[in-house]
Structure formats: structure tokens, C-alpha cells
Amino acid sequence: MLINIKKILADNPSPSTHEGTNTYILGNENLVIIDPGPDSDKHLSKLINYIGKRKVELIVATHHHADHIGLLHKLSSIKNSPIFIGRGQINTFYKYDSRLEERCCLFESTILTREFRINTIHTPGHSSDHYCFHIPSIALFSGDHIMGWSTTMIRLPDGNMRDYLESLELIKNLSHEQILPAHGEKILDGKKRCQQLIDHRNKRSLQVKNTLKNAELNLSEITEIIYGKINKKLIDYAKCTLEALLENMIENNIIKKEKKKDIYYYSIK
Ligand SMILES: [Zn+2]
Structure with a gap:
């Protein structure tokens, strides 16, 4: 066809x-x-x-x-x-x-x-x-x-x-x-691309885990460490997706978050 x-x-x-x-x-x-x-x-x-x-x-x-x-x-x-x-x-x-x-x-x-x-x-x-x-x-x-x-x-x-x-x-x-x-x-x-995307997410989770090893950080701080200096226009998108990843890691009992003065701080559980 x-x-x-x-x-x-x-x-x-x-x-x-x-x-x-x-x-x-x-x-x-x-x-x-x-x-x-x-x-x-x-x-x-x-x-x-x-x-x-x-x-x-x-x-x-x-x-x-x-x-x-x-x-x-x-x-x-x-x-x-x-x-x-x-x-x-x-x-x-x-x-x-x-x-x-x-x-x-x-x-x-x-x-x-x-x-x-x-x-x-x-x-x-x-x-x-x-x-x-x-x-x-x-x-x-x-x-x-x-x-x-x-x-x-x-x-x-x-x-x-x-x-x-x-x-x-x-x-x-x-x-x-x-x-x-x-x-x-x-x-x-397509199969290869899907696997690359899954690997990419797993790599990001590992990066977050390493970043939070000895630190308690908020979303902006984690974004800066993980993404480094990226285009200002892209930082909002990076932050959004990272926040979704952090929530997923909380659901999986890997990390936790705590509110301090209206800002959430993330650390290893
Ligand atoms: Zn869309």
C-alpha cells in the first residue's frame, strides 16, 4: 500500500x-x-x-x-x-x-x-x-x-x-x-530514537541524583547546574521538564522536597 x-x-x-x-x-x-x-x-x-x-x-x-x-x-x-x-x-x-x-x-x-x-x-x-x-x-x-x-x-x-x-x-x-x-x-x-530518549531521561535522573548528593537545592539552582549556560529563551522549557522529572523522582522515593519561605528545596531521600 x-x-x-x-x-x-x-x-x-x-x-x-x-x-x-x-x-x-x-x-x-x-x-x-x-x-x-x-x-x-x-x-x-x-x-x-x-x-x-x-x-x-x-x-x-x-x-x-x-x-x-x-x-x-x-x-x-x-x-x-x-x-x-x-x-x-x-x-x-x-x-x-x-x-x-x-x-x-x-x-x-x-x-x-x-x-x-x-x-x-x-x-x-x-x-x-x-x-x-x-x-x-x-x-x-x-x-x-x-x-x-x-x-x-x-x-x-x-x-x-x-x-x-x-x-x-x-x-x-x-x-x-x-x-x-x-x-x-x-x-x-523510530525504535532507536525512543531508546535514545529513554536513555536521555535516565541520564538526567542520575545527574539530578549526583547533584543532590550533598546538597539541598531549589529548581533554579538544579537547572543551572545541570543545563549550564543555555539560551535564556530555552531556560523556561528546561526548568519545566526538570520539574516534571523531579516530581517523578519524588514518586519513585528517590528524592524529597521541602518548602522553605515559599520555595521548594529538593534533597536525596
Ligand atoms: Zn505541544
């Missing part, structure tokens, strides 16, 4: 989105769109130009962040296309835009389109409502769970490190084909 896959890059480059969000349009005549992208007129007209007179059979999104679903309602209205969402996306999507409710229907573990079949995989971690979309022997669309250029950001409380690591294991065991991420270039060896 051959499926036509078109990637259209949105004009929203930033420290967290890299060159911007990738929108994927699949199929020949009956199209499926994954992650419409940010609310940008320029991006919308690029999508509409490519789609032309063809039918958009359905639209899905990997999660509720604005750089993925900013255009969701507009595109769905213009093309008169249904939006398929997972159970885990109901609250977050409708909270983002209540108008979505009238255009959405629920998907289960598979979506059968006119041209192919898509398996839906709930992969919480980057966000609680994150899904990857898998077309066996063709591609795995990984959204922000696995990115092509960097590790993903995990911001509490919607993000969760334990969930993220479990979702990585899940995808590692499934991904026998290329991974097409929402940011950055395609990843040819």
Missing part, C-alpha cells in the same frame, strides 16, 4: 516549535489531515491551496496545544469536515474552543478511512490528551511526543514524566517504520 503524505510547515518558528508545526495531509482524493496547525491565515491558505477541490474526509490532532489546533475549527468549517477526537481529548479540546463540540465525533482504537486505516494510540506525557497516529508499514505520526529536533517539553500539571516514559516504551515497541513528528524532520529509525 502506498499513501500519499504531504507535509506543510506552518509559519510559527520559535524556541519551542523549532522551524514551526508540521501539518500532514494524507491520501489522494479523500484526504485526512493530522494537526491543522496554528491560527495563521498564511498557513490556512497554504493548506487550502494544496487541498484544492478535494474532499477532506476527516481531521485529527495529536493534542490541544495552540500550535496544533489553532486552525482546527476554521479548517473544519471551511471544508465542512468532521473532526475525530479521542476520549482523552474531549475536555481539553472543548475548553480550548467550545465551538468544536458541534463538529467533533469520537474515535476508538482505529479510524477507518476510505483509503486506509489509522490506529490511534493514547500517549500522555507531553500533555494528558496526546495521541499518536499509526499506519502500520507506512508511518507513525508522533506529534510532540517524539520530536525530530529535540526532546519534548513536559509542563506540570497537564504534562507528566511517568506517563511520558511509559508512552515512550509503548511507541518503541510499535514503531517499525518512520516517525513523522509535528516539529522537525522525519526519524527513520
